[in-house]
Amino acid sequence: MASHAKPHLLLGCAVLCAAALSCAGLSSARAENQAPIVAPSFPVASDARLAGDTKLTRFVLDLDKPVQFRAFTLADPYRVVVDIPQLNFRLPAGTGASGRGLVKAFRYGLVMPGGSRIVIDLAGPARIANSSMLDAANGQPPRLVLELQEVDRETFMQSMSTEGRSDSKPALAEGAAATAAPEAAPATKPAAPAPDARPVVVIDPGHGGVDNGTQSGGEAEKNLVLAFGLALRDRLEQSGKYRVVMTRTDDTFIPLNDRVKIARSQSAALFVSIHADALPKHEGDAQGATIYTVSDKASDAEAERLAEAENRADAIGGVNLTDEPTEVADILIDLAQRETRTFSNRFARLLMGEMKNATRMHKHPLKSAGFRVLKAPDVPSVLVELGYVSNKGDLEHLVSESWRNRTAGSVAQAIDAFLAKRLATAGPAN
Template identity: 35%
Template sequence: MKVVVTRRAEAGNRAARVLCRLAGAAVLALVAFPSLAGGIAAAGAEVTTGSIPAENSALLAYSGRMAGDDARTRVIIDFDKRPDISVHYVANPYRILIDLPETVFALKKDEFAARGLFTDVRFGAMAEGRSRIVLTADRPASVTSTEVREEEGGKSFRLVIDTGIVTEGAFAELVNGQKWKEATTSVASADGAVVPGGAVEPGRFVIAVDAGHGGIDNGALGVETGTHEKDVTLAFAKEIAAALNKLPSTEAFLTRDNDEFLSLPQRVQLARSRNANLLISIHADTLRQKDIRGATVYTISDKASDSLAANLAARENLSDEIAGMPLEGEPPEVADILIDLTRRETQGFSVGLAKQVVDAFEGEVKLINNPHRYAGFRVLKAPDVPSVLLELGFLSNKEDEQLLIDPAWQKKVAGLIAEAVGRYRATVVANGG
């Protein structure tokens, strides 16, 4: 792919306007949204920015737009520094991935909206030092050219990406011909330290606490405050891990300890790599019925308990697609009869944990009707790690949202979950597990 760099020095008054836009975006990033590291947004969201690292090494994308029709579309993004990009393709649905170094996005929804070829655009952090723009189309499309234009004597840089439709065969060649893999992710401890996979101290009870969503995947959006689900789940996960680590001979770790994207298979593998005894995945979704509120505990099942559980699982399982991850089939081991037997035993343990959590919440945390439900959540599919997904409330409900963002309530719920895990462990030991 050819990258063309041109230099265009224009009048000083235009340079001043660019500097003003940069300054304004930087102020937004530093002041208005200090908790949203990495600047993650989805098309249709309000202005979303991230905190700029102290060394100011991140790119700042401060303006963007699209123009075109159903045959060709141009994507334009303005940066404060020269962007170094790479382009990848993923099918089902057709997506063009624009990978960048760490980038703070300060793009307005009415400027950088999906148009022309594209039906959806998302952007945000993927992992430490990596960000991504995902362009989704309803038919095969490819990048035809990219150009980086140096503006105002090096004070800003304009990335211009031209795209156009291609045949199914041409798109398949692009997908099959590329050589790239998603970066692997380290395990993070509750205090933020990186924990390598491998052996665990004998007698330790290990728990993976999984903060749902993250990075480019915002999750749900609070109806009142606009809080992102990924921020709520991370805050809860840290409190839960801290509470669990107070239990005797217990080691809780976080699958992510910052605003980064993890694929669903990565979350499962992180638990398995530490020989975890439990995986607890934390979520706070939204529903169309805004009067529904309360916590729910989900376990894995091929058949959903009800339509609410089925719809929720379908949405949660889209996380990888949102981030532009290639969807892969189940590993060959799923057909192994021994694995199948292990999975059945694991499912029984998962149900036992769910019961303990529901019992701990009774009278202390509002529960939804039939609080233990089940569906085909991909994050719960570890065949050898008992796993539950906790919906701690709904961001679509005003009362739930206020509780979900309350640090005191987070700490209280974390303590109840720790009590439930302690009782679950005692029951498993008593039964010879």
């Protein structure tokens, strides 16, 4: 396949190949009798527009078929977020660049495989007065309609809080308009909570349990990285923007494959593995934080050494490492990982830019290697080596609560920038 092929097409091909092989049972005789494979058809968004004034503004998205959706507001800055299934955006060039009424501008695009998102930037606080999915009628196509009403900040914050408790469900594809009413009083009958549409960030403190990781000066890597992971979790949860999942919150051994499964089962938007390296005495000294992304070929000998050491960690827990993926699975994984690796590399660069303002970085801060824990084909992933426990200065940082909080804050800022960037960079696409 040509190297310039679009990543999302490659991912689609991978899914189709897997489905075809599963149905055929890898039997060439049966495969010959299979009907031709048809590419999946995503709903098409053909136009988006704004109407109204600074008191009441309407957002309308034209579609070729009804879809489920969930709309909610966020503060600082004021935004409306609309989560929808994956769409094929065929909007006119420049759509969303300018605003009207309560809306400054809006952005749209793929936020994860199978899911798209629209982010509406507000000029000030506004509540979702009405949200509905309309069937085609009177010559109009199916339409997603939001009505935004001007409110003061106090009302906005109350409305945002109520949205999180709302039991309203997305509009059904069959059609009757569903109206969200954030201000409605709680129902007298207990209802299942609405799905949490916030992006999931998985924090993975390395090692744990019988696997201490590196050790120096009486300090074990597993404890240092757990303390940092918990500090990062607290920082992210304070913002309210994300749902944070920890692979471990105590001294527990978690196999590498299970860490990856956690991220994939949660449909994570980002996976951050936290570690602290050490050099054997005969290899001299090294210092500073390093950020790794996955690669089939290590960027240097040190990266290869570290990846091999981390990948062997499962042997300590008695996990069978003899299973090897089939040749077909290797091909499918490679296709699916191309888009994910692009996102991972982008986040690594953002993370380096933020961390260098808070802590000392390695002389070569961006590296790549074949870490098994980074190989989820559909979750952007990085591994952060916070420093070297074998270096006196780095170890003093790693045990310092003030350093930990400052550096965790820089990682949180990078996560904010990365997830916002993934929304902002999306534009008209066929």
